[in-house]
Amino acid sequence: MEAFTSLAGGLAVAIQPANLLFALIGVLLGTAVGVLPGIGPALTVALLLPITFKLDPAGSIIMFAGIYYGGMYGGSTTAILINTPGESASMATALEGNLMAKAGRGGPALATSAIGSFVAGTIATLGLTLLAPYLVEIAVSFGPEDYFALMVVAFVTVSATFGDSPVRGLTSLFIGLLLGLVGIDILSGQSRLSFGVPELYDNIEVTTLAVGLFAVGEALYVASRRHVHEEKLEAVRGSLWMTKEDWKRSWKPWLRGTMFGFPIGALPAGGAEIPTFLSYATERRLTKHPEDFGRGAIEGVAGPEAANNASAAGTLVPLLTLGLPTSATAAMLLAGFQQYGLNPGPLLFADQPNLVWGLIASLFIANGMLLVLNLPLVGLWVRLLMIPQPWLYAGILVFATMGTIAANPSPVELVMLTVFGILGFLMRRFDFPIAPVVVGLILGPIAESQLRRALSISLGDPMTLLQSPISATLLAIALLALVLPFFLKGLGRFKAVED
Amino acid sequence: MTSSPQRRIDVAGLVIAVILLVLAGVVWWDMSKLQILSPYDLGPKVMPIIVSGGLTLLAIGNAIGALRGDLPARESLDWKPIILILGGLACLIALIAFGGGFMIGTALLFAATSTAFGRRAFVTDFVIGAVIAVFVYLLFAKLLTLSLPAGPLERLF
Numbered sequence: 001m002e003a004f005t006s007l008a009g010g011l012a013v014a015i016q017p018a019n020l021l022f023a024l025i026g027v028l029l030g031t032a033v034g035v036l037p038g039i040g041p042a043l044t045v046a047l048l049l050p051i052t053f054k055l056d057p058a059g060s061i062i063m064f065a066g067i068y069y070g071g072m073y074g075g076s077t078t079a080i081l082i083n084t085p086g087e088s089a090s091m092a093t094a095l096e097g098n099l100m101a102k103a104g105r106g107g108p109a110l111a112t113s114a115i116g117s118f119v120a121g122t123i124a125t126l127g128l129t130l131l132a133p134y135l136v137e138i139a140v141s142f143g144p145e146d147y148f149a150l151m152v153v154a155f156v157t158v159s160a161t162f163g164d165s166p167v168r169g170l171t172s173l174f175i176g177l178l179l180g181l182v183g184i185d186i187l188s189g190q191s192r193l194s195f196g197v198p199e200l201y202d203n204i205e206v207t208t209l210a211v212g213l214f215a216v217g218e219a220l221y222v223a224s225r226r227h228v229h230e231e232k233l234e235a236v237r238g239s240l241w242m243t244k245e246d247w248k249r250s251w252k253p254w255l256r257g258t259m260f261g262f263p264i265g266a267l268p269a270g271g272a273e274i275p276t277f278l279s280y281a282t283e284r285r286l287t288k289h290p291e292d293f294g295r296g297a298i299e300g301v302a303g304p305e306a307a308n309n310a311s312a313a314g315t316l317v318p319l320l321t322l323g324l325p326t327s328a329t330a331a332m333l334l335a336g337f338q339q340y341g342l343n344p345g346p347l348l349f350a351d352q353p354n355l356v357w358g359l360i361a362s363l364f365i366a367n368g369m370l371l372v373l374n375l376p377l378v379g380l381w382v383r384l385l386m387i388p389q390p391w392l393y394a395g396i397l398v399f400a401t402m403g404t405i406a407a408n409p410s411p412v413e414l415v416m417l418t419v420f421g422i423l424g425f426l427m428r429r430f431d432f433p434i435a436p437v438v439v440g441l442i443l444g445p446i447a448e449s450q451l452r453r454a455l456s457i458s459l460g461d462p463m464t465l466l467q468s469p470i471s472a473t474l475l476a477i478a479l480l481a482l483v484l485p486f487f488l489k490g491l492g493r494f495k496a497v498e499d
Numbered sequence: 500m501t502s503s504p505q506r507r508i509d510v511a512g513l514v515i516a517v518i519l520l521v522l523a524g525v526v527w528w529d530m531s532k533l534q535i536l537s538p539y540d541l542g543p544k545v546m547p548i549i550v551s552g553g554l555t556l557l558a559i560g561n562a563i564g565a566l567r568g569d570l571p572a573r574e575s576l577d578w579k580p581i582i583l584i585l586g587g588l589a590c591l592i593a594l595i596a597f598g599g600g601f602m603i604g605t606a607l608l609f610a611a612t613s614t615a616f617g618r619r620a621f622v623t624d625f626v627i628g629a630v631i632a633v634f635v636y637l638l639f640a641k642l643l644t645l646s647l648p649a650g651p652l653e654r655l656f
Contacts, residue, residue, distance in 0.1 A: 181526070224577050452545060
């Protein structure tokens with residue numbers, strides 16, 4: 001198997017002591033930051049990006065793998081112990097998990113989510129290992145028009161298909177695309193939407209946007225409605241360990257969750273929300289203990305949590321093989337690659353096999369580290385959850401502003417951060433999804449360069465997009481994905497199971 | 500999200516639609532100033548045209564939603580903490596812009612945010628913020644060798 005030879009090569013990179021250390025630091029930092037309420041994996045990665053500026057690419061990207069998986073683990077801890085999922089993908093976990101914690105079974109809930117994440121993460125990373133070489137082979141034959149069409153599919157599915165409202169999702173996406181236009185156009189050397197501000201000439205930083213939308217926006221939003229909502233932390237009482245009964249009830253949901261999560265994450269469809277709610281609904285239907293649902297059923301934690309992690313590993317398939325980020329977190333990882341001038345895609349597999357396979361091998365290692373570290377350290381993570389809310393958000397804002405100014409030492413960058421913070425606040429208030437903005441900013445310029453390449457080959461004839469069979473098929477899929485939600489009003493309504 | 504039973508025109512939703520239309524106009528105006536280098540295709544103008552067109556359509560879509568009262572229900576809003584946090588950020592930006600360094604600004608931001616979240620100990624929090632600022636400065640500037648804007652206080656280190 002060619003994939004395993006490559007993986008063995010990657011493993012040799014990943015087990016170098018320095019890289020193991022980077023993975024460990026990443027895992028610990030990712031969990032510590034991800035466990036803080038209101039901080040999802042995307043913001044975890046964005047906040048920690050400046051720390052990796054001075055590392056070498058391999059070490060930095062391996063550290064990122066740890067941060068990514070650590071942030072996921074941390075997020076589910078928060079979802080279970082406080083009913084505030086840092087992101088929509090943890091919402092299903094929070095439903096039953098928080099009820100279990102309230103019933104004094106927080107320990108087993110954390111355990112099944114940690115072990116389930118490990119099982120799902122390992123299977124899904126294995127899926128990534130096997131699938132990546134095939135996709136890379138297919139991707140090599142793609143022309144620019146096919147890439148552009150593929151990105152259109154990603155744009156539509158990320159923003160319109162699976163959200164509450166296609167109009168609001170597409171609005172978010174186009175705000176991201178607009179922000180992606182700002183700066184000097186590399187091909188023609190002309191500046192667009194810069195209005196003579198020098199800081200705007202070198203494009204808008206994805207980290208500034210993400211930190212503004214997620215950190216500042218979230219702080220403003222939570223502060224503005226503190227009088228309406230009060231968060232309550234559930235103490236972890238009783239045994240941490242799962243009983244034999246718990247194991248028996250958990251292993252099938254883990255595997256089923258993985259089966260939902262990985263394919264949906266690996267398709268450029270974006271969002272772990274759908275597989276987690278599909279898994280929740282399935283477990284609820286299949287359970288032998290229906291009376292437990294609504295009072296803290298372990299199946300309702302095991303399944304969605306596995307689905308969440310499998311889908312997170314799944315999103316790495318389009319990200320690494322095609323350079324296509326389909327979630328806000330994947331967009332941040334892409335930004336991490338770009339800071340070293342690396343562009344994920346088939347070429348990266350050919351040019352830098354050690355880096356890519358080292359990253360994939362590190363995912364296995366990070367996953368194992370998390371399993372070993374997380375359960376014994378759960379007391380420490382819980383203590384982090386107990387930081388008083390005023391200091392927590394004050395600390396987040398201080399770190400957010402410092403990270404921004406360290407990356408780009410100019411007050412204008414902080415003004416942008418503040419403006420994006422206000423934008424994030426307004427979007428939360430009016431229920432516009434945030435992830436499409438981030439994906440639009442980072443993927444927009446890439447899509448533009450593919451489109452222009454295709455158009456210059458065809459001497460400006462837009463019909464070239466329909467003449468390639470791959471591109472025509474993909475555009476048809478995009479059109480279908482765009483129109484479908486208007487007809488099937490119930491498609492995005494998996495949330496209804498909440499009630 | 501279920502729409503509210505009484506379908507009223509949502510003024511905020513209409514404002515959003517107008518803002519989107521204005522953005523579409525700005526993108527179009529900016530695009531019209533670009534020069535085309537190749538006689539065959541639109542080059543740098545292609546994407547702005549798509550974005551401007553899309554924003555116009557979405558402005559219409561949002562306006563229809565607002566007229567039908569489709570926007571999700573919103574909770575009451577407390578403006579005071581928002582003004583406090585934005586004020587803290589504004590102080591930080593001003594201090595950095597006028598060479599005051601970031602430490603005082605960071606301490607102010609920390610104290611302002613924690614006040615916004617209901618704490619009533621501004622001086623204590625200012626000191627905590629200052630300690631965190633020193634810690635972050637040492638981490639970023641000395642350990643990671645990133646440059647942070649320096650004022651009189653930072654030069655002491």
